[in-house]
Amino acid sequence: MVESKHWSSRLFVILNYIIIGFLALSCLIPLIHIFAISLSDSAAATGGLVVLWPVNFTLESYAYVARRAAFWHSMLVSVMRVLVGVGLNMVFCIVCAYPLSKDKDQFRFRTVYAWYFFLTMLVSGGLIPLYMVIRQTGLMGTFWALVIPGAVPVYNIILLLNFFRQTPRELEEAAIIDGAGQWRIMWQIFVPTSTAALATVALLSTVYHWNEWFNGILYMKTPDQYPLQSYLRTIVIDMKLTNMGANDWQALALVSDKTVKCAQIFLASLPILLAYPFLQRYFVKGMVLGSVKG
Amino acid sequence: MQKTGNVPTRRGGGKLRRELPFHLMLLPAVVLVFIYMYIPLGGLIIAFQKFIPAKGLFGDQKWVGWDNFIYLYHLPGAISALQNTIIIAFWKIILHLIIPITVSILLNEIRSSAFRRTAQTLIYLPHFLSWIIMGGILIDILSPSGGIVNKLLGLFGVEPIFFLGSNDYFRFTLIFTDVWKEFGFNTIVYLAAITNIDPNQYEAATIDGANRFQRMLYVTLPNMRMIIVLMMVLSLGNVLNAGFDQVFNLYSKQVYATGDILDTFIYRIGLIDAQFGVATAMGMFKSVVSTLFISISYYCAYRFADYRIF
Structure with missing residues (x-):
């Protein structure tokens, strides 16, 4: 298929990747966020410091659940x-x-x-x-x-x-x-x-x-x-x-x-x-x- | 119910013997379905009784005619639950059509198949997680005190919003999060329809000078017509389904005014307040209306889209 070289077409392609990429990430990020909190220490988690990466990494929560x-x-x-x-x-x-x-x-x-x-x-x-x-x-x-x-x-x-x-x-x-x-x-x-x-x-x-x-x-x-x-x-x-x-x-x-x-x-x-x-x-x-x- | 019939007649005897294994295969399922689906249907008589559970279903209960229905009609919470149900279900039906259709068309325009497949994998994922898991996640990320969503909004100077505890936002939150959970999975049927479009149609359109938008508008969309009509018709059956699993795990007393729906209302008056008769009356109302809509939707799907279930 011949791709149109028109600027509006290019803009659409870029926007489309952004929209789909954003939607896909929106489905993944909450899970990563939860996972990151579960691997953080309680002070960092309660203080809201954790976003997508564990802060003060610890497996304590999992150890607690395991017990x-x-x-x-x-x-x-x-x-x-x-x-x-x-x-x-x-x-x-x-x-x-x-x-x-x-x-x-x-x-x-x-x-x-x-x-x-x-x-x-x-x-x-x-x-x-x-x-x-x-x-x-x-x-x-x-x-x-x-x-x-x-x-x-x-x-x-x-x-x-x-x-x-x-x-x-x-x-x-x-x-x-x-x-x-x-x-x-x-x-x-x-x-x-x-x-x-x-x-x-x-x-x-x-x-x-x-x-x-x-x-x-x-x-x-x-x-x-x-x-x-x-x-x-x-x-x-x-x-x-x-x-x-x-x-x-x-x-x-x-x-x-x-x-x-x-x-x-x-x-x-x-x-x-x-x-x-x-x-x-x-x-x-x-x-x-x-x-x-x- | 069909009997397995063991009296062979002269004419049908051989047939009956030949078909006997089929009857036997179905027999256990027929019995189970009878007990757990058809008897509860008969159990709807509870709606006309002052039901005392200890006396049992079909026991010697006191008949009260339409009293339970009249009682419900004058119960303020019941009417508002009905209104909430219709409003929430309506927006869910509309958005569950528009968003997946749009996303499937956009996905189809992505040329990089690695990117497209990764995106599909991710957007299908929330569908498979229960509303307990989703509820837990949402309660955390939507929290007004330190939830990640409010923090993000805070960067733009928005005051913390109590998404799950404010009557101004609760319905919106329900509709938005349900669409978010299911939109990806709902693109599957539309993507299947798009895959079946003859590539020659696109080439012909390109030769005729159609640009990307025109191809989407005049080739992709018209080819999805049948499946769109079918999904529209089939979604009619959900007019009173506002999503029990979701609401039950996200609502709280302070949002009953906007978030209480028929199913949660039935649960509370039936199993918490033990008003079995009243709860069944409301359940019966829901059943009758839903059955009507589902039957109409299947009939229309069959008539207009040649949709057959079996």
């Missing part, structure tokens, strides 16, 4: 939740997406089932009725309240079923002639050929379970059952400016409190940051698959 049993305990709950929750999500996702991906001549009730699941995306009973159901099914105060009610991921099922449909029918027909049943066809043909789509839905559900915090607060009876994000809320949010003017708040801001908070914020986002290369790759696929599919 904090509640932090590790909630981390453990979160890891368990991700393992069990994602496992359940994946199994349900596969066994639902597979039959729903069949054509009508293979599975007559496909549309009925599809609507049965799809309707739950349109209507919802809301907070209180679900709360009561969870209470009356005995999940309240148990780990299972975090993974069972959301075990069937309808949105992911739709993503995966659309992907399954692209699998050529000949593959399946050949397997049927060889005497394979539907369960075998699902596990041995559809699942192995859909690894990219499965990775996408697995990551979607991992991020969901890692980041979800409200169910922990709602359904767990004591804070020691909280997953990491719910625990973090009690520390970084509940301590905030609630009911206080700016002055009270300033007086209350404990010296070491700020750096410890920042260290925990950073540690809680670390798994996301580490998994980010995969997340970016597969989420982009998932987004495009989910939204632009005509």
